[in-house]
Amino acid sequence: MAEPATTSSFTGTCPVPFRDYPHVLMAHGGGGRLTQQLLRDIFLPAFANPQLDEAHDGAVLEVGAERLAFTTDSYVVRPLFFPGGDIGTLAVNGTVNDLLMCGARPRWLSAGFIIEEGLAMETLWRVAQSMRQSAAAAGVTLVTGDTKVVDKGKGDGLFVTTAGVGVLEWPLHLAPRAVQPGDAVLLSGDLGRHGMAILSVREGLTFEGPIESDCAPLVGPVRALLDAGLQVHCLRDLTRGGLASALNEIAVTAQVQIDIDESAIPVQEAVRGACEMFGLDPLYVANEGRFVAFVPATESGRALALLRGDPLGAGAQRIGQVVAGSAGLVTLRGRIGAQRILDLLSGEQLPRIC
Amino acid sequence: MAEPATTSSFTGTCPVPFRDYPHVLMAHGGGGRLTQQLLRDIFLPAFANPQLDEAHDGAVLEVGAERLAFTTDSYVVRPLFFPGGDIGTLAVNGTVNDLLMCGARPRWLSAGFIIEEGLAMETLWRVAQSMRQSAAAAGVTLVTGDTKVVDKGKGDGLFVTTAGVGVLEWPLHLAPRAVQPGDAVLLSGDLGRHGMAILSVREGLTFEGPIESDCAPLVGPVRALLDAGLQVHCLRDLTRGGLASALNEIAVTAQVQIDIDESAIPVQEAVRGACEMFGLDPLYVANEGRFVAFVPATESGRALALLRGDPLGAGAQRIGQVVAGSAGLVTLRGRIGAQRILDLLSGEQLPRIC
Numbered sequence: 001m002a003e004p005a006t007t008s009s010f011t012g013t014c015p016v017p018f019r020d021y022p023h024v025l026m027a028h029g030g031g032g033r034l035t036q037q038l039l040r041d042i043f044l045p046a047f048a049n050p051q052l053d054e055a056h057d058g059a060v061l062e063v064g065a066e067r068l069a070f071t072t073d074s075y076v077v078r079p080l081f082f083p084g085g086d087i088g089t090l091a092v093n094g095t096v097n098d099l100l101m102c103g104a105r106p107r108w109l110s111a112g113f114i115i116e117e118g119l120a121m122e123t124l125w126r127v128a129q130s131m132r133q134s135a136a137a138a139g140v141t142l143v144t145g146d147t148k149v150v151d152k153g154k155g156d157g158l159f160v161t162t163a164g165v166g167v168l169e170w171p172l173h174l175a176p177r178a179v180q181p182g183d184a185v186l187l188s189g190d191l192g193r194h195g196m197a198i199l200s201v202r203e204g205l206t207f208e209g210p211i212e213s214d215c216a217p218l219v220g221p222v223r224a225l226l227d228a229g230l231q232v233h234c235l236r237d238l239t240r241g242g243l244a245s246a247l248n249e250i251a252v253t254a255q256v257q258i259d260i261d262e263s264a265i266p267v268q269e270a271v272r273g274a275c276e277m278f279g280l281d282p283l284y285v286a287n288e289g290r291f292v293a294f295v296p297a298t299e300s301g302r303a304l305a306l307l308r309g310d311p312l313g314a315g316a317q318r319i320g321q322v323v324a325g326s327a328g329l330v331t332l333r334g335r336i337g338a339q340r341i342l343d344l345l346s347g348e349q350l351p352r353i354c
Numbered sequence: 355m356a357e358p359a360t361t362s363s364f365t366g367t368c369p370v371p372f373r374d375y376p377h378v379l380m381a382h383g384g385g386g387r388l389t390q391q392l393l394r395d396i397f398l399p400a401f402a403n404p405q406l407d408e409a410h411d412g413a414v415l416e417v418g419a420e421r422l423a424f425t426t427d428s429y430v431v432r433p434l435f436f437p438g439g440d441i442g443t444l445a446v447n448g449t450v451n452d453l454l455m456c457g458a459r460p461r462w463l464s465a466g467f468i469i470e471e472g473l474a475m476e477t478l479w480r481v482a483q484s485m486r487q488s489a490a491a492a493g494v495t496l497v498t499g500d501t502k503v504v505d506k507g508k509g510d511g512l513f514v515t516t517a518g519v520g521v522l523e524w525p526l527h528l529a530p531r532a533v534q535p536g537d538a539v540l541l542s543g544d545l546g547r548h549g550m551a552i553l554s555v556r557e558g559l560t561f562e563g564p565i566e567s568d569c570a571p572l573v574g575p576v577r578a579l580l581d582a583g584l585q586v587h588c589l590r591d592l593t594r595g596g597l598a599s600a601l602n603e604i605a606v607t608a609q610v611q612i613d614i615d616e617s618a619i620p621v622q623e624a625v626r627g628a629c630e631m632f633g634l635d636p637l638y639v640a641n642e643g644r645f646v647a648f649v650p651a652t653e654s655g656r657a658l659a660l661l662r663g664d665p666l667g668a669g670a671q672r673i674g675q676v677v678a679g680s681a682g683l684v685t686l687r688g689r690i691g692a693q694r695i696l697d698l699l700s701g702e703q704l705p706r707i708c
Contacts, residue, residue, distance in 0.1 A: 008566075009440040010483035018475040026471050029503025038501060042475070046482035047489075051497035059497035061462055063521055066418045072517055073500045074466035086363040108415055112428035112515040114468070117380050121372040121396070128400035129364035135401075143405040143413035146427045146515075147392060149383025150706065156508040161466040161500075163426055163517030167417055212362075352504065 016041055029352075031240025031286075032345035036249075056175055057098040057237065060168065067168035069104035071095060074161040078352045080123065082201045084193070084213030087160055088130030090288060090354055093217045094239065095164040096138040100222040101235045101291065103174040104166030106138060111145040111162050116155030127158065138217035140164070170226045176253035178233040183322040184300035185258060186293045188221055188307055189214070189315035190266035191243055192282035194289070196274045198353045205277075211270050216289035221313035224306040225293060232303075234294040239354055241345065242284040246292065247330045248344045257325025260342065261333045264319040283332070284345055286353045297321060370395055383706075385594030385640075386699035390603075410529055411452040411590065414522065421522035423458035425449060428515040432706045434477065436555045438547070438567030441514055442484030444642060444708055447571045448593065449518040450492040454576040455589045455645065457528040458520030460492055465499040465516050470509030481512065492571035494518070524580045530607035532587040537676040538654035539612060540647045542575055542661055543568070543669035544620035545597055546636035548643070550628045552707045559631075565624050570643035575667035578660040579647060586657075588648040593708055595699065596638040600646060601684045602698045611679025614696065615687045618673040637686070638699055640707045651675065 018041075027034045044052065051059035058071030075091045085093075092109065099106040111131065115124065135142050197213040200206070218237065225232055234254075236246045243265070251258045267275075267282045275282050289312060295303045300318055307313030332342040372395075381388045398406065405413035412425030429445045439447075446463065453460040465485065469478065489496050551567040554560070572591065579586055588608075590600045597619070605612045621629075621636045629636050643666060649657045654672055661667030686696040 008438055009435055009443060010480055010487055012483065014476045014479050016475075016479065018479075022475055024469050024471060024473045024475060024478065024503055026503050026505065029469070029501060035501065038478075042479050042482050043499060043501070046479075046486040047496040047499075049495050049497065051495070052499075059462065059464075061497070061519065063417065063422065064420045066420055068417065068422075068519075070462060070464060070517075070519055071498050072464035072466050072515070074468050074502045074515060076468060076502045076504050081363055084362055089363060108413065108424060110413075110424060110426035110517050112426050112466075112517075114428050114430060114513055114515075115378050115383070117378060119378045121370075121376055121378060122368045124378065124392075125368050125370065125372075125396050125400075126364055128396050129366065132400040133364050141403050141405070142401040143403065143415070144425050145397060145401075145406075147383060147389065147397070148428045148430045148513075148706075148708075149378055149380050150430050150510060150513075151380065153507070154510040156504060159468055159502075159504075159513065161426070161428060161468075161515035161517075163424075163464050163466075163515075165415065165422075165424055165519060352502075354502075 026351045030349060031245050034346065054175055057101040060102060069099050069102035069166040069168060071098040072161065072163040073098065074159060075354055076159050076352050077354055078156065079201060080157055082213060083197050083210040085215035086127060086130050087158060088127040089134045089215050091160040091162045092131050092134035092138060093215050093288060094354060095162040096140055096217045097237045099164045099166035100218050101237050103170055103172050103226060104168050106140045106164055106166045108165045109135060109140050109142045109162050111142055111160060113147045114155060114159040115147065115149045116157050117149055117152045119157050138219055172232060174232060174234050176234055176250045179250055179254035179256060179294045179322055181256055181322050181324045182297055183233055183294040184297045184318055185320040186295065186303055186307065187265060187317050187319045188291050188313045190268050191287055191290060192267055192271040192275060192285040194287050195285035195350050195353050196271050199278060199350055200274060211274060214287055214289035216312055218289065218291060218312060220310035221307050224310050225303060228306050230295060230299055230303055232293055232295050235291055237291040238287040240286050242286055244283045244342050245344055251330050252328040255327040257323050257329045258320060259323055259331045260320035263335050264317050266315050266317060280349060284349050380705045384703060385599050388700065408529055411455040414456060423453050423456035423520040423522060425452040426515060426517040427452065428513060429708055430513050430706050431708055432510065433555060434511055436567060437551050437564040439569035440481060440484050441512060442481040443488045443569050445514040445516045446485050446488035446492060447569050447642060448708065449516040450494055450571045451591045453518045453520035454572050455591055457524055457526050457580060458522050460494045460518055460520045462519045463489065463494050463496045463516050465496055465514060467501045468509060468513040469501065469503050470511050471503055471506040473511050492573055526586060528586060528588050530588055530604045533604055533608035533610060533648045533676055535610055535676050535678045536651055537587055537648040538651045538672055539674040540649065540657055540661065541619060541671050541673045542645050542667045544622050545641055545644060546621055546625040546629060546639040548641050549639035549704050549707050550625050553632060553704055554628055565628060568641050568643035570666055572643065572645060572666060574664035575661050578664050579657060582660055584649060584653055584657055586647055586649050589645055591645040592641040594640050596640055598637040598696050599698055605684050606682040609681040611677045611683045612674060613677055613685045614674035617689050618671050620669050620671060634703060638703050
């Protein structure tokens with residue numbers, strides 16, 4: 001019998017010294033500067049290709065005459081259940097929203113479950129029910145999956161990785177690169193609820209009422225914009241790293257300056273109070289049901305009206321504009337009028353919020 | 355500002371008592387009887403839909419005139435590197451092979467990395483290089499990904515979840531349900547190398563030479579069959595649970611009996627020796643570069659010649675046939691001639707081999 005060829009591990013020598021950071025830190029998963037560094041030094045050089053280089057929430061695939069979007073996210077949120085959702089709602093809505101940000105109608109999901117030995121069966125059952133309910137609400141079907149179990153002490157209850165496929169039904173090419181001077185920046189609603197809901201439950205804090213995560217599928221407000229034929233340039237949901245990180249990434253990719261007005265950004269009183277207590281800035285806190293839309297300024301009024309027509313865009317505001325200025329810069333005009341740079345965070349603000 | 359609707363966790367009461375198994379055990383991830391139970395009691399009822407109910411290695415999606423395959427797998431192998439491959443080669447080849455088993459040409463992959471705080475950057479870099487190399491060998495592009503970091507002690511170095519999209523370019527509908535009496539069962543090569551490679555390195559055993567995993571992308575032998583226009587009914591790779599579990603699942607889904615001849619099944623001497631030492635049966639040991647093909651018996655000779663024409667099918671053998679007999683039964687005629695039932699294992703044979 002001939003000996004078949006197999007694939008072996010890569011055996012070359014690592015050209016990057018990794019002197020400054022020989023090991024992975026929690027902050028490498030925070031969505032800030034170190035996450036960007038990990039992508040730049042390890043993943044982008046290994047996998048460089050046009051889709052990955054788009055720095056989008058997902059990839060666009062061309063199959064015959066059809067255009068599809070494809071995306072994935074791993075969920076490691078702690079605790080598994082929190083006010084307003086759980087790891088199952090997050091895993092479905094997060095991937096649904098990434099497809100929507102590509103301008104795709106979300107259609108099919110996969111799910112990979114990594115379960116720690118000893119997890120209560122009822123917990124797993126409850127997460128599966130949440131996923132079923134969220135998938136139905138978003139109009140997607142979970143069509144394929146996988147389950148792995150790891151030894152007690154080698155996991156943390158449950159990790160879920162979803163991937164999604166959607167169909168680009170609108171004649172648009174949404175991408176960070178498409179953002180241009182003259183665009184208005186629209187925000188779909190108030191900021192900071194998801195991160196502060198997680199942090200409050202972790203710290204055992206109850207305010208006047210619990211802060212509920214904004215975790216939701218953004219099908220309604222996104223379809224409202226796209227069905228109306230608006231010339232949207234880019235959509236981006238405001239997850240890890242919040243509004244500030246999303247705007248910084250887009251400003252770098254599109255080589256533009258983005259100017260934001262803090263007084264236009266809605267933040268619930270309870271969220272503002274909790275942020276002050278923990279010394280956090282709501283502009284960096286993760287959301288799971290909020291996005292920004294970049295549209296030509298002339299379309300801004302119509303776009304806002306369309307967003308506000310959906311319950312999930314009811315609090316939409318125009319928060320700023322794109323200017324030629326300094327490529328890669330994001331500025332914030334504060335409540336008292338002074339303008340400052342809104343930078344990418346280096347460290348980890350809130351670990352494991354999604 | 356109106357209060358947007360959000361998605362909350364499922365709050366109903368669990369109707370399944372889970373009395374016999376209130377917690378998840380390692381064996382629930384083993385690919386045997388308990389894995390089937392987890393699917394039957396938790397995942398299939400929650401997500402029931404025609405694609406998931408096909409019990410296939412992936413789902414078939416229809417988009418316009420195109421047919422696509424979509425699949426996912428999570429990888430938690432321990433150790434991360436082993437003779438013949440690593441978690442990166444496994445994560446790429448495993449998903450590539452699942453797409454091939456659907457009769458699809460593998461095209462695009464996503465990858466979600468769950469990294470334990472403290473993992474050496476060079477380890478992550480090395481896995482990324484292996485993935486790049488494996489993706490190139492299989493002709494697929496990694497187009498989208500995600501990275502999460504969990505606290506030290508809440509993971510195990512690195513878990514990788516890949517999902518894949520392929521295109522069904524051949525006019526075939528491969529599925530376990532399509533298997534029928536009169537089909538020949540062809541095996542693409544020798545069994546047991548992946549599982550025994552992992553076990554040997556874990557136990558620190560060296561035989562005359564190390565047992566190398568058979569981890570490989572099955573593009574060559576699968577394309578050989580499909581390009582020739584052969585009327586293939588079903589393909590199945592022999593991963594977790596090995597040949598015995600794959601045949602049992604197919605016999606149940608297709609409602610047929612499958613009769614196998616042990617003397618036709620190739621097993622390397624070193625693998626057979628290691629299996630004897632550990633009290634394992636190579637028919638239940640995981641492979642990562644082997645599959646069975648079900649073809650009409652009249653096509654069997656031609657199919658074998660096609661398989662043997664590719665290095666990864668060089669050891670192909672006809673190992674049995676499908677008969678009407680008892681629905682769901684798999685029998686094995688042993689080397690000394692006696693026929694016995696080849697059952698699904700209840701427990702965990704080798705934890706975390708993929």
